Amino acid sequence: xxxxxxxxxxxxxxxxxxxxxxxxGLLSSTIIxxxxxxxxxxxxxxxxxxxxxxxxxxxxxxxxxxxxxxxLFRSTTRSGLLIRGVDDPHHFKxxxxxxxxxxxxxxxxxxxxxxxxDFPAWGDPQSPPNTHVSSYYIENAVRETHVxxxxxxxxxxxxxxxxxxxxxxxxxxxxxxxxxxKQENL
Amino acid sequence: xxxxxEEAKLRMPWQDVIxxxxxxxxxxxxxxxxxxxxxxxxxxxxxxxxxxVILGSANILMALVFGxxxxxxxxxxNVNKTLSITGPVVYCGIGALCVIFGGxxxxxxxxxxxxxxxxxxWRSFGIFLVELGVGIGVMSIMLRIYRVLSSAGTIDxxx
Numbered sequence: 625x626x627x628x629x630x631x632x633x634x635x636x637x638x639x640x641x642x643x644x645x646x647x648x649g650l651l652s653s654t655i656i657x658x659x660x661x662x663x664x665x666x667x668x669x670x671x672x673x674x675x676x677x678x679x680x681x682x683x684x685x686x687x688x689x690x691x692x693x694x695x696l697f698r699s700t701t702r703s704g705l706l707i708r709g710v711d712d713p714h715h716f717k718x719x720x721x722x723x724x725x726x727x728x729x730x731x732x733x734x735x736x737x738x739x740x741x742d743f744p745a746w747g748d749p750q751s752p753p754n755t756h757v758s759s760y761y762i763e764n765a766v767r768e769t770h771v772x773x774x775x776x777x778x779x780x781x782x783x784x785x786x787x788x789x790x791x792x793x794x795x796x797x798x799x800x801x802x803x804x805x806k807q808e809n810l
Numbered sequence: 811x812x813x814x815x816e817e818a819k820l821r822m823p824w825q826d827v828i829x830x831x832x833x834x835x836x837x838x839x840x841x842x843x844x845x846x847x848x849x850x851x852x853x854x855x856x857x858x859x860x861x862x863v864i865l866g867s868a869n870i871l872m873a874l875v876f877g878x879x880x881x882x883x884x885x886x887x888n889v890n891k892t893l894s895i896t897g898p899v900v901y902c903g904i905g906a907l908c909v910i911f912g913g914x915x916x917x918x919x920x921x922x923x924x925x926x927x928x929x930x931x932w933r934s935f936g937i938f939l940v941e942l943g944v945g946i947g948v949m950s951i952m953l954r955i956y957r958v959l960s961s962a963g964t965i966d967x968x969x
Contacts, residue, residue, distance in 0.1 A: 674855040678847075682863045687952055690870055694960040697969050770934040776851045780937035784916035788901050790859075791944050795898050798951035805963035 625746070629670060637663045654692040661685040671746075675775040811837070814883070818876040825875065833875045840868040848945040852934065858944030862897075865945065866952035878957065878967055887957070887965055890950045897947015901940050908936075916940075 640660035647653050661684030668677035744751030761778055771777040779787050811834045818830060848861030873881035885893075905916040913920025918936025919929030927935070960969050 675857070675860075678855045678860050682860045682867075687863050687867055687870070687956075690867070690874075690956060691959060694956060694969060698959065698962045768930065768933065769937065770930050771852045771937060773852055773854065775855070776857050776937060776941070779857065780940055781916075781918065781933055784905070784940070787940070787944065788898075788905065788916070791898050791901055791947050794948060794951050795894065798894060798954050801955045802958050805958045807963035 633667050658685045658689040837868050858941035862945040862948030866949040869953050870956045893950035897943050900943030
């Protein structure tokens with residue numbers, strides 16, 4: 625952990641998050657959101673969670689951006705395709721600060737920060753998650769499964785149910801997208 | 811792939827030649843990288859999920875640049891439908907196979923009775939097999955979602 629790099633990346637993340645919600649065009653918003661995902665990926669990689677970073681890069685910055693753009697190209701408003709930008713000046717009339725959602729999200733954020741104060745320090749070897757099962761995995765996983773990448777060993781073997789139902793959830797997502805958009809017998 | 815580009819030139823004349831050529835060259839490497847990520851998950855970051863998404867996005871890139879028919883030429887809709895259920899079936903099937911051979915569900919060491927490699931080698935190999943299932947499933951499901959989204963449900967013409 626290099627705190628200067630962390631601070632720099634976190635500042636960029638916050639800037640990207642604010643830009644995503646405040647920029648006018650939905651296409652620009654999608655692209656900035658991809659940049660946000662990629663910065664998050666850099667943060668994960670910097671914290672040592674390389675598998676999570678890989679997933680974030682591939683799914684968050686890669687394929688979900690493609691899905692967003694594909695959905696945008698097929699979405700229409702009253703004045704035509706959404707992707708061309710909204711010409712109607714009245715469309716953005718109601719775009720001021722909405723007080724209730726703003727207050728709700730600020731309160732949630734403050735509560736989350738308040739809860740974070742009770743977290744153990746980052747990488748603390750004495751914290752409960754690091755003393756309970758992690759040490760068992762670190763000591764025994766390679767010997768028991770012959771898989772040097774502990775994340776794969778845990779996901780595929782010790783937490784096999786988790787990964788299995790993850791795959792089932794993805795399948796269900798695919799089936800529901802198909803059944804919502806289905807035109808004929810697919 | 812070269813015929814694909816010739817064909818796409820007729821079908822999508824507005825598409826850029828540089829884009830088409832570079833994508834034509836790039837796609838095999840993306841697929842190779844995806845396969846590498848799937849099978850090398852034991853030793854490096856990655857695994858079935860990430861590799862499957864990369865494999866799927868190679869075909870999505872093909873669909874974006876050469877049109878949806880070109881992508882359907884390589885993985886037809888029926889094959890894709892079958893593959894998307896193959897992933898979960900492979901995963902659950904290996905779990906069930908462990909039960910049949912006398913272990914608990916997803917206890918790969920029990921598969922030692924099929925081929926005596928030793929329970930530890932089978933645990934490693936079992937992880938590889940389920941990762942393969944995850945890769946196949948995720949690849950085709952991502953591809954299917956993209957096809958349906960980009961063609962508004964008809965799957966004949968993409969973006």
